[in-house]
Amino acid sequence: MTSTYHANGKLLLTSEYFILDGAIGLALPTKFGQTLTVEPSVEKGIFWKSIDNENKTWFEVNLNEQLEILSTTNQEIALTLKNILSHCSLTNFNVQLTTRLDFPQNWGLGSSSTLISLLAQWTNANPYELLTKTFGGSGYDIACATAKQPISYQRISNQSLPISNTIAFLPPFSNQLYFLHLNQKQNSREGIQHYRSLPMDKTDIIEQLNELTFKIIHAINFYELCHYLEVHENVISNALQLEKVKDRLFPDFPGTIKSLGAWGGDFVLVADDDEPENVQHYFQSKGYHTLIPYQKMIL
DSSP, X not given: OOEEEEEEEEEEOSOGGGGGGTOOXXXXXXXXXXXXXXXXXXXXXXXXXXXXXXXXXXXEEEEOTTOOEEEESOHHHHHHHHHHHHTSOOOOOEXXXXXXESSOGGGOSOHHHHHHHHHHHHHXXXXXXXXXXXXXXXXXXXXXXXXXXXEEEEOOTTOSSOEEEEOOOOOTTGGGEEEXXXXXXXXXXXXXXXXXXXXXXXXXXXXXXXXXXXXXXXXXXXXXXXXXXXXXXXHHHHHHTOOXXXXXXXXXXXXXXXXXXSTTSSEEEEEOOSOHHHHHHHHHHTTOOOEEEHHHHBO
């Protein structure tokens, strides 16, 4: 019997690194994600194949019942996968497992978090516990993996499960919002290390971010949303002692640009009330060609 599982990608609109310390974040599940197909195998062992968004196989591994690697196309990835599987309660070792990504691997929408979610769905594991034992992180991406619409997310230090609530966040002016890919992959772990190294009063900053998250969710018009996005960007920039992406790359852009998640790479949010063709032309003239409208990206 063949089984198929799906996990959504993610984008974090507010609170960034401070979500690790209890800030409320507005998280957006994406229409792009990853699927896992589980099929019985006539041969003994776990046969794994990973396929990218262009239908090309980019990774394969064959493991036995003791999760020993018998053959693989990438030893480092195979060891990572072996570690994840070792924390799952596997009951079937004669299977063909195939993953398929809907998005390019360098988009940063969560190839790792969707993998954790998929394996948790298949093996009935707790995805947050599985994340903690493997990649680590706040877990907002795990919440997005099975969400049906945007969510608010808060990690509470003395609770085993986070607080995740669905949010009716589809602004009537969403046709003026876009996601721009910066053509570079940000290392989240390095970003977290930088965040942890900075001396700051996180309590006050988290209070500001929680208030801004509420205001962004409930913004009544496009210009109010842009104002709160820009205030949020200033708060994070000052706290992390990092230059804002608009100042660094697009100082002459008339609209609003906000970093998402790990600062410095992957996608940014663009808000502009000009004609879509003009917005696209601006970024293409700067060498950035992946601009996705909000409604084509977010569930």
